[in-house]
Amino acid sequence: xxxxxxxxxxxxxxxxxxxxxxxxxxxxxxxxxxxxxxxxxxxxxxxxxxxxxxxxxxxxxxxxxxxxxxxxxxxxxxxxxxxxxxxxxxxxxxxxxxxxxxxxxxxxxxxxxxxxxxxxxxxxxxxxxxxxxxxxxxxxxxxxxxxxxxxxxxxxxxxxxxxxxxxxxxxxxxxxxxxxxxxxxxxxxxxxxxxx
Amino acid sequence: xxxxxxxxxxxxxxxxxxxxxxxxxxxxxxxxxxxxxxxxxxxxxxxxxxxxxxxxxxxxxxxxxxxxxxxxxxxxxxxxxxxxxxxxxxxxxxxxxxxxxxxxxxxxxxxxxxxxxxxxxxxxxxxxxxxxxxxxxxxxxxxxxxxxxxx
Numbered sequence: 351x352x353x354x355x356x357x358x359x360x361x362x363x364x365x366x367x368x369x370x371x372x373x374x375x376x377x378x379x380x381x382x383x384x385x386x387x388x389x390x391x392x393x394x395x396x397x398x399x400x401x402x403x404x405x406x407x408x409x410x411x412x413x414x415x416x417x418x419x420x421x422x423x424x425x426x427x428x429x430x431x432x433x434x435x436x437x438x439x440x441x442x443x444x445x446x447x448x449x450x451x452x453x454x455x456x457x458x459x460x461x462x463x464x465x466x467x468x469x470x471x472x473x474x475x476x477x478x479x480x481x482x483x484x485x486x487x488x489x490x491x492x493x494x495x496x497x498x499x500x501x502x503x504x505x506x507x508x509x510x511x512x513x514x515x516x517x518x519x520x521x522x523x524x525x526x527x528x529x530x531x532x533x534x535x536x537x538x539x540x541x542x543x544x545x546x
Numbered sequence: 547x548x549x550x551x552x553x554x555x556x557x558x559x560x561x562x563x564x565x566x567x568x569x570x571x572x573x574x575x576x577x578x579x580x581x582x583x584x585x586x587x588x589x590x591x592x593x594x595x596x597x598x599x600x601x602x603x604x605x606x607x608x609x610x611x612x613x614x615x616x617x618x619x620x621x622x623x624x625x626x627x628x629x630x631x632x633x634x635x636x637x638x639x640x641x642x643x644x645x646x647x648x649x650x651x652x653x654x655x656x657x658x659x660x661x662x663x664x665x666x667x668x669x670x671x672x673x674x675x676x677x678x679x680x681x682x683x684x685x686x687x688x689x690x691x692x693x694x695x696x697x
Contacts, residue, residue, distance in 0.1 A: 430589040436600035441593040464590030507600035514602065546604055 388516060388544035390439050398520045399447035401538040406448060407455050411524060411533040415496065425459045426452060426524065427495035435505035435518060445501070448522070461495050497524045497533065512546040 378384065383393045415424040428449060431441035452458040462470060477486040501522040508515045517539070524534040564570060579586075 428591045430592045432594045434596050509602050511603045
């Protein structure tokens with residue numbers, strides 16, 4: 351009897367220790383809001399993307415362009431976003447969602463830029479020598495962009511000992527490449543109160 | 547050659563027929579940016595990180611704590627390499643039987659040379675130098691001057 355009690359007690363102790371010290375991973379929905387440290391997280395990125403997508407396609411710049419260019423859809427290229435906040439933030443997490451909304455809506459055309467465009471041109475160059483004449487792609491036929499999407503991220507931190515308020519402002523703007531005219535500015539403001 | 551000619555031809559064509567309101571000195575701007583276009587366009591779809599350090603009481607405290615720990619670790623490593631460097635001329639830690647840590651007792655009790663010869667530290671200390679009678683050498687010029695005067 352005593353041995354059984356000892357064995358059960360030992361097993362209980364071992365299971366408690368293993369459960370308390372074990373590393374646990376739980377998969378959650380990406381849209382679920384989980385704020386741990388108060389820093390920039392996936393919820394912030396998702397909120398910014400939703401706000402920008404909501405306004406960018408409904409604004410009048412699309413209609414104005416189509417009126418001025420015989421109904422043709424505007425062509426947008428993505429420029430760079432400047433992060434002037436106090437944290438490392440990668441804008442691609444929400445800018446890519448905006449690009450995706452362009453494609454899905456069909457109202458705006460998107461062209462590739464940056465290093466990916468360099469890769470395309472490298473592939474084109476390779477095809478000049480290695481691909482068949484019927485299948486090789488020609489230089490000089492790229493679609494030129496009408497507008498460039500650029501942005502900035504700013505933050506203000508107000509802290510006092512264990513309490514702080516963090517304010518983020520994300521701005522995206524569309525600029526006419528020909529005329530330098532800014533045709534749309536979108537912004538999303540996020541404020542958090544963090545108490546340690 | 548054909549590509550160069552085509553570019554030149556298009557440039558000349560643009561020069562010949564300016565668009566409505568186009569600045570005739572557009573070539574200056576074009577020539578400037580043609581040379582640096584590749585480096586500028588490589589920034590497309592990137593995020594330029596120009597962050598600043600915000601004032602955060604807890605983060606600054608944690609950082610100071612980490613710096614103190616790192617400093618103490620470095621100090622331990624240096625002491626392990628070069629010793630404690632506590633040797634001085636006043637006998638407290640010097641090689642003296644009348645010192646605070648008498649010779650022999652710690653060797654016998656602990657069986658190691660951690661307190662050997664009364665030194666609280668390693669004998670290969672960076673600061674461990676042979677004893678030098680500085681009073682003698684410092685007063686030598688005065689003695690020489692007096693001797694010269696009374697010669």
